[in-house]
Amino acid sequence: MAETFTLNVNGQTHRVEADPDMPLLYALRDDLGMNNPRFGCGLAQCGACTVHMDGQPIRACITPLSSVGDAKIVTLAGLGTPDKPHPLQTAYIEEQVPQCGYCINGWIMTAASLLATKKKPSDDEIKSALSGIKCRCGTHVSILKAVKRAAAMMG
Amino acid sequence: MTKMDNPSKLSRRAMLMGTGALVISVGAPLSVDTLLSIDQARAQGAKPPLTPEQLSSYIAVKADGSIAAYFGKMDMGHGLHVAIAQMIAEELDVPFKAVTVYMGDTATSVNQGGASGSTGIQFGGKQMRAASAEARRVLVDMAAAKLSLPADQLAVSDGVVHAKADATKKVSYAELIGGRYFNVQLEWNKQMGNALYAPGKAQPKKYTEHKIVGQPIKREDVAPKVFAQEDYVVDIKVPGMVHGRMIRPPVAGAVPVRVDESSIKGIAGAKVVWQNGFLGVVADKEWGAIQAMQALKVEWSKVDPPFPNQAALYDHIRKAPVRKRAVEGKQTGNVDEAFKTAAKVIEAEYEWPFQSHAPMGPACAVVEIKGDKVNCWSGTQKSHFVQIGLAAQLGVPLDNVHVRWIHGPGSYGRNDADDCAADCAVLAKAVGKPVRLQYMRDQGTGWDPKGPASVHIARAGLDAQGNVIAYDFLSKAFSRVDVNTNGSKLLDTLAGHTLGVPLKSGDGFGVPAESYAFDNKRTAWETIPPLLERSSPLRTSHLRDPVGPQIHFASESFMDEVAAATNQDPIAFRLKHLKDPRDIALIKAAAQKFNWDTRPSPRKDQRGDKVSGRGLAYAQRAGTRVAVIAEVEVDRSSGKIYAKRFTVAHDCGQIINPDGLEKCIEGNIVQGVSRTLWEEVKFDSKNVTSVDWETYPILDITETPEKIDFVLINHPELPPTGAGEPSTRPVAAAIANAIFDATGVRIRRVPFSPEHVKQALS
Numbered sequence: 017m018a019e020t021f022t023l024n025v026n027g028q029t030h031r032v033e034a035d036p037d038m039p040l041l042y043a044l045r046d047d048l049g050m051n052n053p054r055f056g057c058g059l060a061q062c063g064a065c066t067v068h069m070d071g072q073p074i075r076a077c078i079t080p081l082s083s084v085g086d087a088k089i090v091t092l093a094g095l096g097t098p099d100k101p102h103p104l105q106t107a108y109i110e111e112q113v114p115q116c117g118y119c120i121n122g123w124i125m126t127a128a129s130l131l132a133t134k135k136k137p138s139d140d141e142i143k144s145a146l147s148g149i150k151c152r153c154g155t156h157v158s159i160l161k162a163v164k165r166a167a168a169m170m171g
Numbered sequence: 172m173t174k175m176d177n178p179s180k181l182s183r184r185a186m187l188m189g190t191g192a193l194v195i196s197v198g199a200p201l202s203v204d205t206l207l208s209i210d211q212a213r214a215q216g217a218k219p220p221l222t223p224e225q226l227s228s229y230i231a232v233k234a235d236g237s238i239a240a241y242f243g244k245m246d247m248g249h250g251l252h253v254a255i256a257q258m259i260a261e262e263l264d265v266p267f268k269a270v271t272v273y274m275g276d277t278a279t280s281v282n283q284g285g286a287s288g289s290t291g292i293q294f295g296g297k298q299m300r301a302a303s304a305e306a307r308r309v310l311v312d313m314a315a316a317k318l319s320l321p322a323d324q325l326a327v328s329d330g331v332v333h334a335k336a337d338a339t340k341k342v343s344y345a346e347l348i349g350g351r352y353f354n355v356q357l358e359w360n361k362q363m364g365n366a367l368y369a370p371g372k373a374q375p376k377k378y379t380e381h382k383i384v385g386q387p388i389k390r391e392d393v394a395p396k397v398f399a400q401e402d403y404v405v406d407i408k409v410p411g412m413v414h415g416r417m418i419r420p421p422v423a424g425a426v427p428v429r430v431d432e433s434s435i436k437g438i439a440g441a442k443v444v445w446q447n448g449f450l451g452v453v454a455d456k457e458w459g460a461i462q463a464m465q466a467l468k469v470e471w472s473k474v475d476p477p478f479p480n481q482a483a484l485y486d487h488i489r490k491a492p493v494r495k496r497a498v499e500g501k502q503t504g505n506v507d508e509a510f511k512t513a514a515k516v517i518e519a520e521y522e523w524p525f526q527s528h529a530p531m532g533p534a535c536a537v538v539e540i541k542g543d544k545v546n547c548w549s550g551t552q553k554s555h556f557v558q559i560g561l562a563a564q565l566g567v568p569l570d571n572v573h574v575r576w577i578h579g580p581g582s583y584g585r586n587d588a589d590d591c592a593a594d595c596a597v598l599a600k601a602v603g604k605p606v607r608l609q610y611m612r613d614q615g616t617g618w619d620p621k622g623p624a625s626v627h628i629a630r631a632g633l634d635a636q637g638n639v640i641a642y643d644f645l646s647k648a649f650s651r652v653d654v655n656t657n658g659s660k661l662l663d664t665l666a667g668h669t670l671g672v673p674l675k676s677g678d679g680f681g682v683p684a685e686s687y688a689f690d691n692k693r694t695a696w697e698t699i700p701p702l703l704e705r706s707s708p709l710r711t712s713h714l715r716d717p718v719g720p721q722i723h724f725a726s727e728s729f730m731d732e733v734a735a736a737t738n739q740d741p742i743a744f745r746l747k748h749l750k751d752p753r754d755i756a757l758i759k760a761a762a763q764k765f766n767w768d769t770r771p772s773p774r775k776d777q778r779g780d781k782v783s784g785r786g787l788a789y790a791q792r793a794g795t796r797v798a799v800i801a802e803v804e805v806d807r808s809s810g811k812i813y814a815k816r817f818t819v820a821h822d823c824g825q826i827i828n829p830d831g832l833e834k835c836i837e838g839n840i841v842q843g844v845s846r847t848l849w850e851e852v853k854f855d856s857k858n859v860t861s862v863d864w865e866t867y868p869i870l871d872i873t874e875t876p877e878k879i880d881f882v883l884i885n886h887p888e889l890p891p892t893g894a895g896e897p898s899t900r901p902v903a904a905a906i907a908n909a910i911f912d913a914t915g916v917r918i919r920r921v922p923f924s925p926e927h928v929k930q931a932l933s
Binding site (some may be wrong): 034035038045047051053054058059061062064100104105108109112114116117118119120121132139144146148150153154155156159 | 399581
């Protein structure tokens, strides 16, 4: 049965009426009309649906609405804007990372969480934090360059 | 506005007011306050018809003097639109930023073949360059009349035509024609698709005059992606739209015999669409459609499991009847006679598995049917062909179908996008509402058209001195066009298969593309029938560089085998036999950049579990040539391969944008590593069992090559050829040759997963 949930997304409060088992992804996309994150696998295997829940990267495709509570959700659109970009967004533009770009929620949101807690991570620490996220176009070399560039920008 | 906006995406007001895009006809001027969209202008006969022989079908000058370019191809992530805009700006003498390229919209562009065969610049750019040169010629003629000066005394700077002698005598493109269409005939070659060419009277500039072509200009469409401001096809919403999901059988070839619609009655808007073997559901919300798909009770027909044991796949290919054989490429001498005189024969066989496109997300399409008018939004590589397919499928005139290409979740050939558009149209027609259909992950990986599995047999005859006197290369494989590479015919889509339309499986493969000159040489291919004719999850079609990776894995591994058998350095051996000067220069450039140490393979100076090696492979592709050198580390105890470093020499004639080219090659190399080390579609007797990222693993970020070095060989005096795919072609062989150099063991079957490598090394 549908229940009413109050979601805090990118600093704004929204009410959603939905099945408690429905993954957060569909609330964000279908009910709130947000174009990020995206459906990639529905299995938490690829990262295309990644958002922050209280600062931690989670896979919205397997996160039931009932488990969100009053946690603060931040999507890629809430991470930064053209006027106030997150360093990773700036670095992605500088390094011209994406090809199709469908995967970027996973990489940027996960890397943002890493860089928030770890200053100047080593190459291995970056790779380890991002392991498991998928990019099918093969932009991995540029992704690593961009994360390192962002880490340098963040001092 | 980015370089790749789709006009139909913009609101009419934004289009007319915000960007000054009012475009009216030269021949039938409309009053300035009559604001018309392009569609309206055409409907009123105010625009010349959207046909290949009209200049207005490619280029228009907006009211503000900026340039609209209507391109019948589209970008699959390589930044093609940037290069196209550079070519157009160059010819028109306007700033790069003045050009907007509108891609893949059937309402504004003619059929230039879509994203196909790495021809975006080679053919698509060639046409846009010719059209732009003609547009400049016409504009200069108009200026000559206006300024009362001969055309040859005029020059153009930043879209302003002025007297060479007196820059104050000037008139801008905007003043000459801004907001009105050209009405100029081109010399069309009467071809559609990739072969379309329609130049005007003007000659494009000489390369020595180029200022914008050749510059490393960045993509403007990266920012909208990273700020989540760009719509992908999955984000398209249409009023009244419902969500669809497809239901595929547990055993390939089975069809529904009983469907219990009451099993989904609690779900808002849930409806079943069942036509012959076609089974889908719709619901008001996306989650509802997924729940309905999962809950629907279906009884399937009993069919015999259609597939062989996977371990027997290559035996199946070897024994299967040949449906078509073709001898292609440059043949010399008498191969069979020459082998009879050989002192020694070297022979090897290579095997390549089925591979999936496995894009980041499964395909999505939106179809809206309003009376006899159809709108479709699709991530297809070939929107004009989908337009043809949907018109036939829905029984409406071609012009009533408007297909808009919108970025999809990655595309590397004939993936599931065209199937999705056709499936979505069936659903939309059945329920009488606009439908958004996205496949599920298991359907995207499990049911997309696959890259064909193959066996390759190579033989070389040597004389007593070790010279190659005969070379014979044969591929035996599933067809690259079991289903065709575009959605123009329902029979080539999964919808056509499930609906039961008569099928026609095509035959095609290919031969090595290289310039080795052997006195007696034969290269051939043979295709075999599909494992299952109808609705097969192992039906085959084009996957990036269709059949190139397979063929050159075999042919370039074999060249190394011959070099090793005759104790020659692999590059020295190649240079001895290659005839094309650009191929020779390319390989020498790669070797120099890599600091290649001339010696035969394998290395003999390594002990222990961790060993390393280097290998080269090279190939041509439709005028482009690529040499790839791989440096790999092999862990003998685990079988794990690390493709650590690459050097790529790339010659695609004139380089339009070197930065874009590097990015394009980088993706091809990394995707090529993924396909070589990991990718294999698994199946059992009933169905494909590679259905997600666990069962169809690809390269992980922890395995990313440490470094890729580029040698971009520029031939500005030559026409540009393709770069979208060629560099993926030699990757597998370069890695295989490096593994041999490291270990002395030749691996002849892809993928080089730890399990396979360990087995080969033991």
